[in-house]
Amino acid sequence: MPWNLTSDRPIFSQIMDIIFQNIISGKYAPGEKLPSVRDLAAQAAVNPNTMQKALSELEKTGVVFAKRTSGRYITEDTAMIQELKSHMALEKIQEFLKSMENLGISNEETAVLLTEILEGEK
Amino acid sequence: MSTLLECKGLFKSYSGRPALKNVNLAIESGHIVGLLGPNGSGKTTLIKLINGLLTPTQGELYINQNPVGVESKKIVSYLPDHTYLDMNLKVRDIISYFMDFYEDFDEKKAYDMLSKLRINPGDKLNTMSKGTKEKVQLILVMSRRAKLYVLDEPIAGVDPAARDYILDIILSNYEEDATILISTHLIADIENILDQVIFLKHGEISLISSVDDIRSGQGKSVDALFREVFRC
Amino acid sequence: MLGKYMKHEFKETGKLMIPLNLVILVFTLLGMVMLGSRLLSTPAMALIGIASLTLYILTLFAIFIVVYVYFTVRFYKTMYQSQGYLTHTLPLSTGSIVNTKVFVSLFWVTVTVVFTTLSIIALVYTAMGQEWGKMAVDSDISFLKELLFSFLLPCFSLTILGCLEQLLMIYASLAIGQLFRQYRVLASIGTFFVFYIALQILGTLTMFFTQFFSMDRLFHISENISGDSFIPFYRQLFSVSTIEVIVFCIVFYILCYWLTDKKLNLE
Structure with a gap:
């Protein structure tokens, strides 16, 4: 199943997000070996050069590291993954607040609404 | 990176009517290049010139520094936009035919792909559905360890599930460092696998760009840009 | 390969x-x-x-x-x-x-x-x-030999050459037909008939001139039909026809080869 990519952003940054998500959600375990660029590209149905670029960018963040001969691995540093998780959560929340703002709902009103909904679910 | 495909001032006209006008191109190894344009824009003409099925009216064409000929045909694997095999033959016969002529043909790969797609090598082509025939042709073309794959409309006329399959076959089987030139007018379906695009308009090149440049530079997808450039 | x-x-x-x-x-x-x-x-x-x-x-x-x-x-x-x-x-x-x-x-x-x-x-x-x-026993061996080498074998090789000429003429016609954008089969058939007629005309002309130049021998034959004078006449006719067929074979071959090599047109 090809990965779900949108048309407005460069593909490599979307690939990075998907891999981040897979790491945070535990789909890729800490220390796990990533499939080869080629296999990942085929899985995602994207250009291998693009996949290569996304992985190099991931390496720069330190979430993924390369062993010289045997390929790329997910970091074993769980603190870093945790940090990534909160970072992405923050990003998502900011995105959400932004869209609420576009609807003319202030942050305070959003907070109230959220509390109501969450309590209702209980 | 060396230049794999080079066109210099290429012209082609059919009995006076121009089909390609002054095409200049240089494509390097290791890319997947989309040759994009509406029907009748000259995509197939350019592809046939690359494969020596037509001869240019004017201009030069080199593949890996060689003119079109025996040497270029050894390293180019070509998928035409229609069926081109002898329909009376069995898949197995065609595989042995390809093995005899193309030194880069990987027999094991071909049979692996066939069994993955549940195609019986003992079946004759004329007993197969159109879609299956197309898959067999693609398998033959992708089983070669070629330097340049030229695929003319590989996904035209197939359903979305088959399309994913075809893209998967292409991506998992092409030789590393090889270049794939794919012509299509269905851009949205394949734009994720491209890293370069060539827009052909009325036989002329109107744009050569990397996909990243289009997306980050213009902030839109190749498909959106295409619709803009070729708006009627 | x-x-x-x-x-x-x-x-x-x-x-x-x-x-x-x-x-x-x-x-x-x-x-x-x-x-x-x-x-x-x-x-x-x-x-x-x-x-x-x-x-x-x-x-x-x-x-x-x-x-x-x-x-x-x-x-x-x-x-x-x-x-x-x-x-x-x-x-x-x-x-x-x-x-x-x-x-x-x-x-x-x-x-x-x-x-x-x-x-x-x-x-x-x-x-x-x-x-x-x-018949075989009655005839003299040298005559049979002469018949085989001077008549039957040339006849056979000329037949085969003629077949080659026909095949090459067909192939050259098809090579010309493929140059057209439409009605390629029709163009091929048309070309074939043009070739055919041209060949007939040239053949008749050659025959006429061969006979013209060997007129005296013809007279000689009609007066005295025997194996000895009969065979040389055919030998000459054969050699002229053979040369002609070979020339046409070469022309058709070059046409077919050149058009396929330089003017291939698979639209």
């Missing part, structure tokens, strides 16, 4: 050519049985004999038509239609492809000519074997 291509061509064409020649063989054997058994001596059976003979001759004609039509269609389909996409993207030179096609088709035409000739000889021999035997 050339060898492999030839192997595949023989394999493919053999699928039709071997059965066709087997048909000739079977007909010949049946005919020999009928003629040898004296079954045909009663008037009623003679009628069947005539019918069988007619069928035999028609079959031979049909076989030659099938052979030529088959190689014409095959050349067109594998060179200038969709199968040409494969033919012309094989790592083979145009020369290898054209030469193989010409060689393989000429081979099968020759086989068919030989089978047909042997079939006719076998049937005639069965029908009047004894008379022939006597």
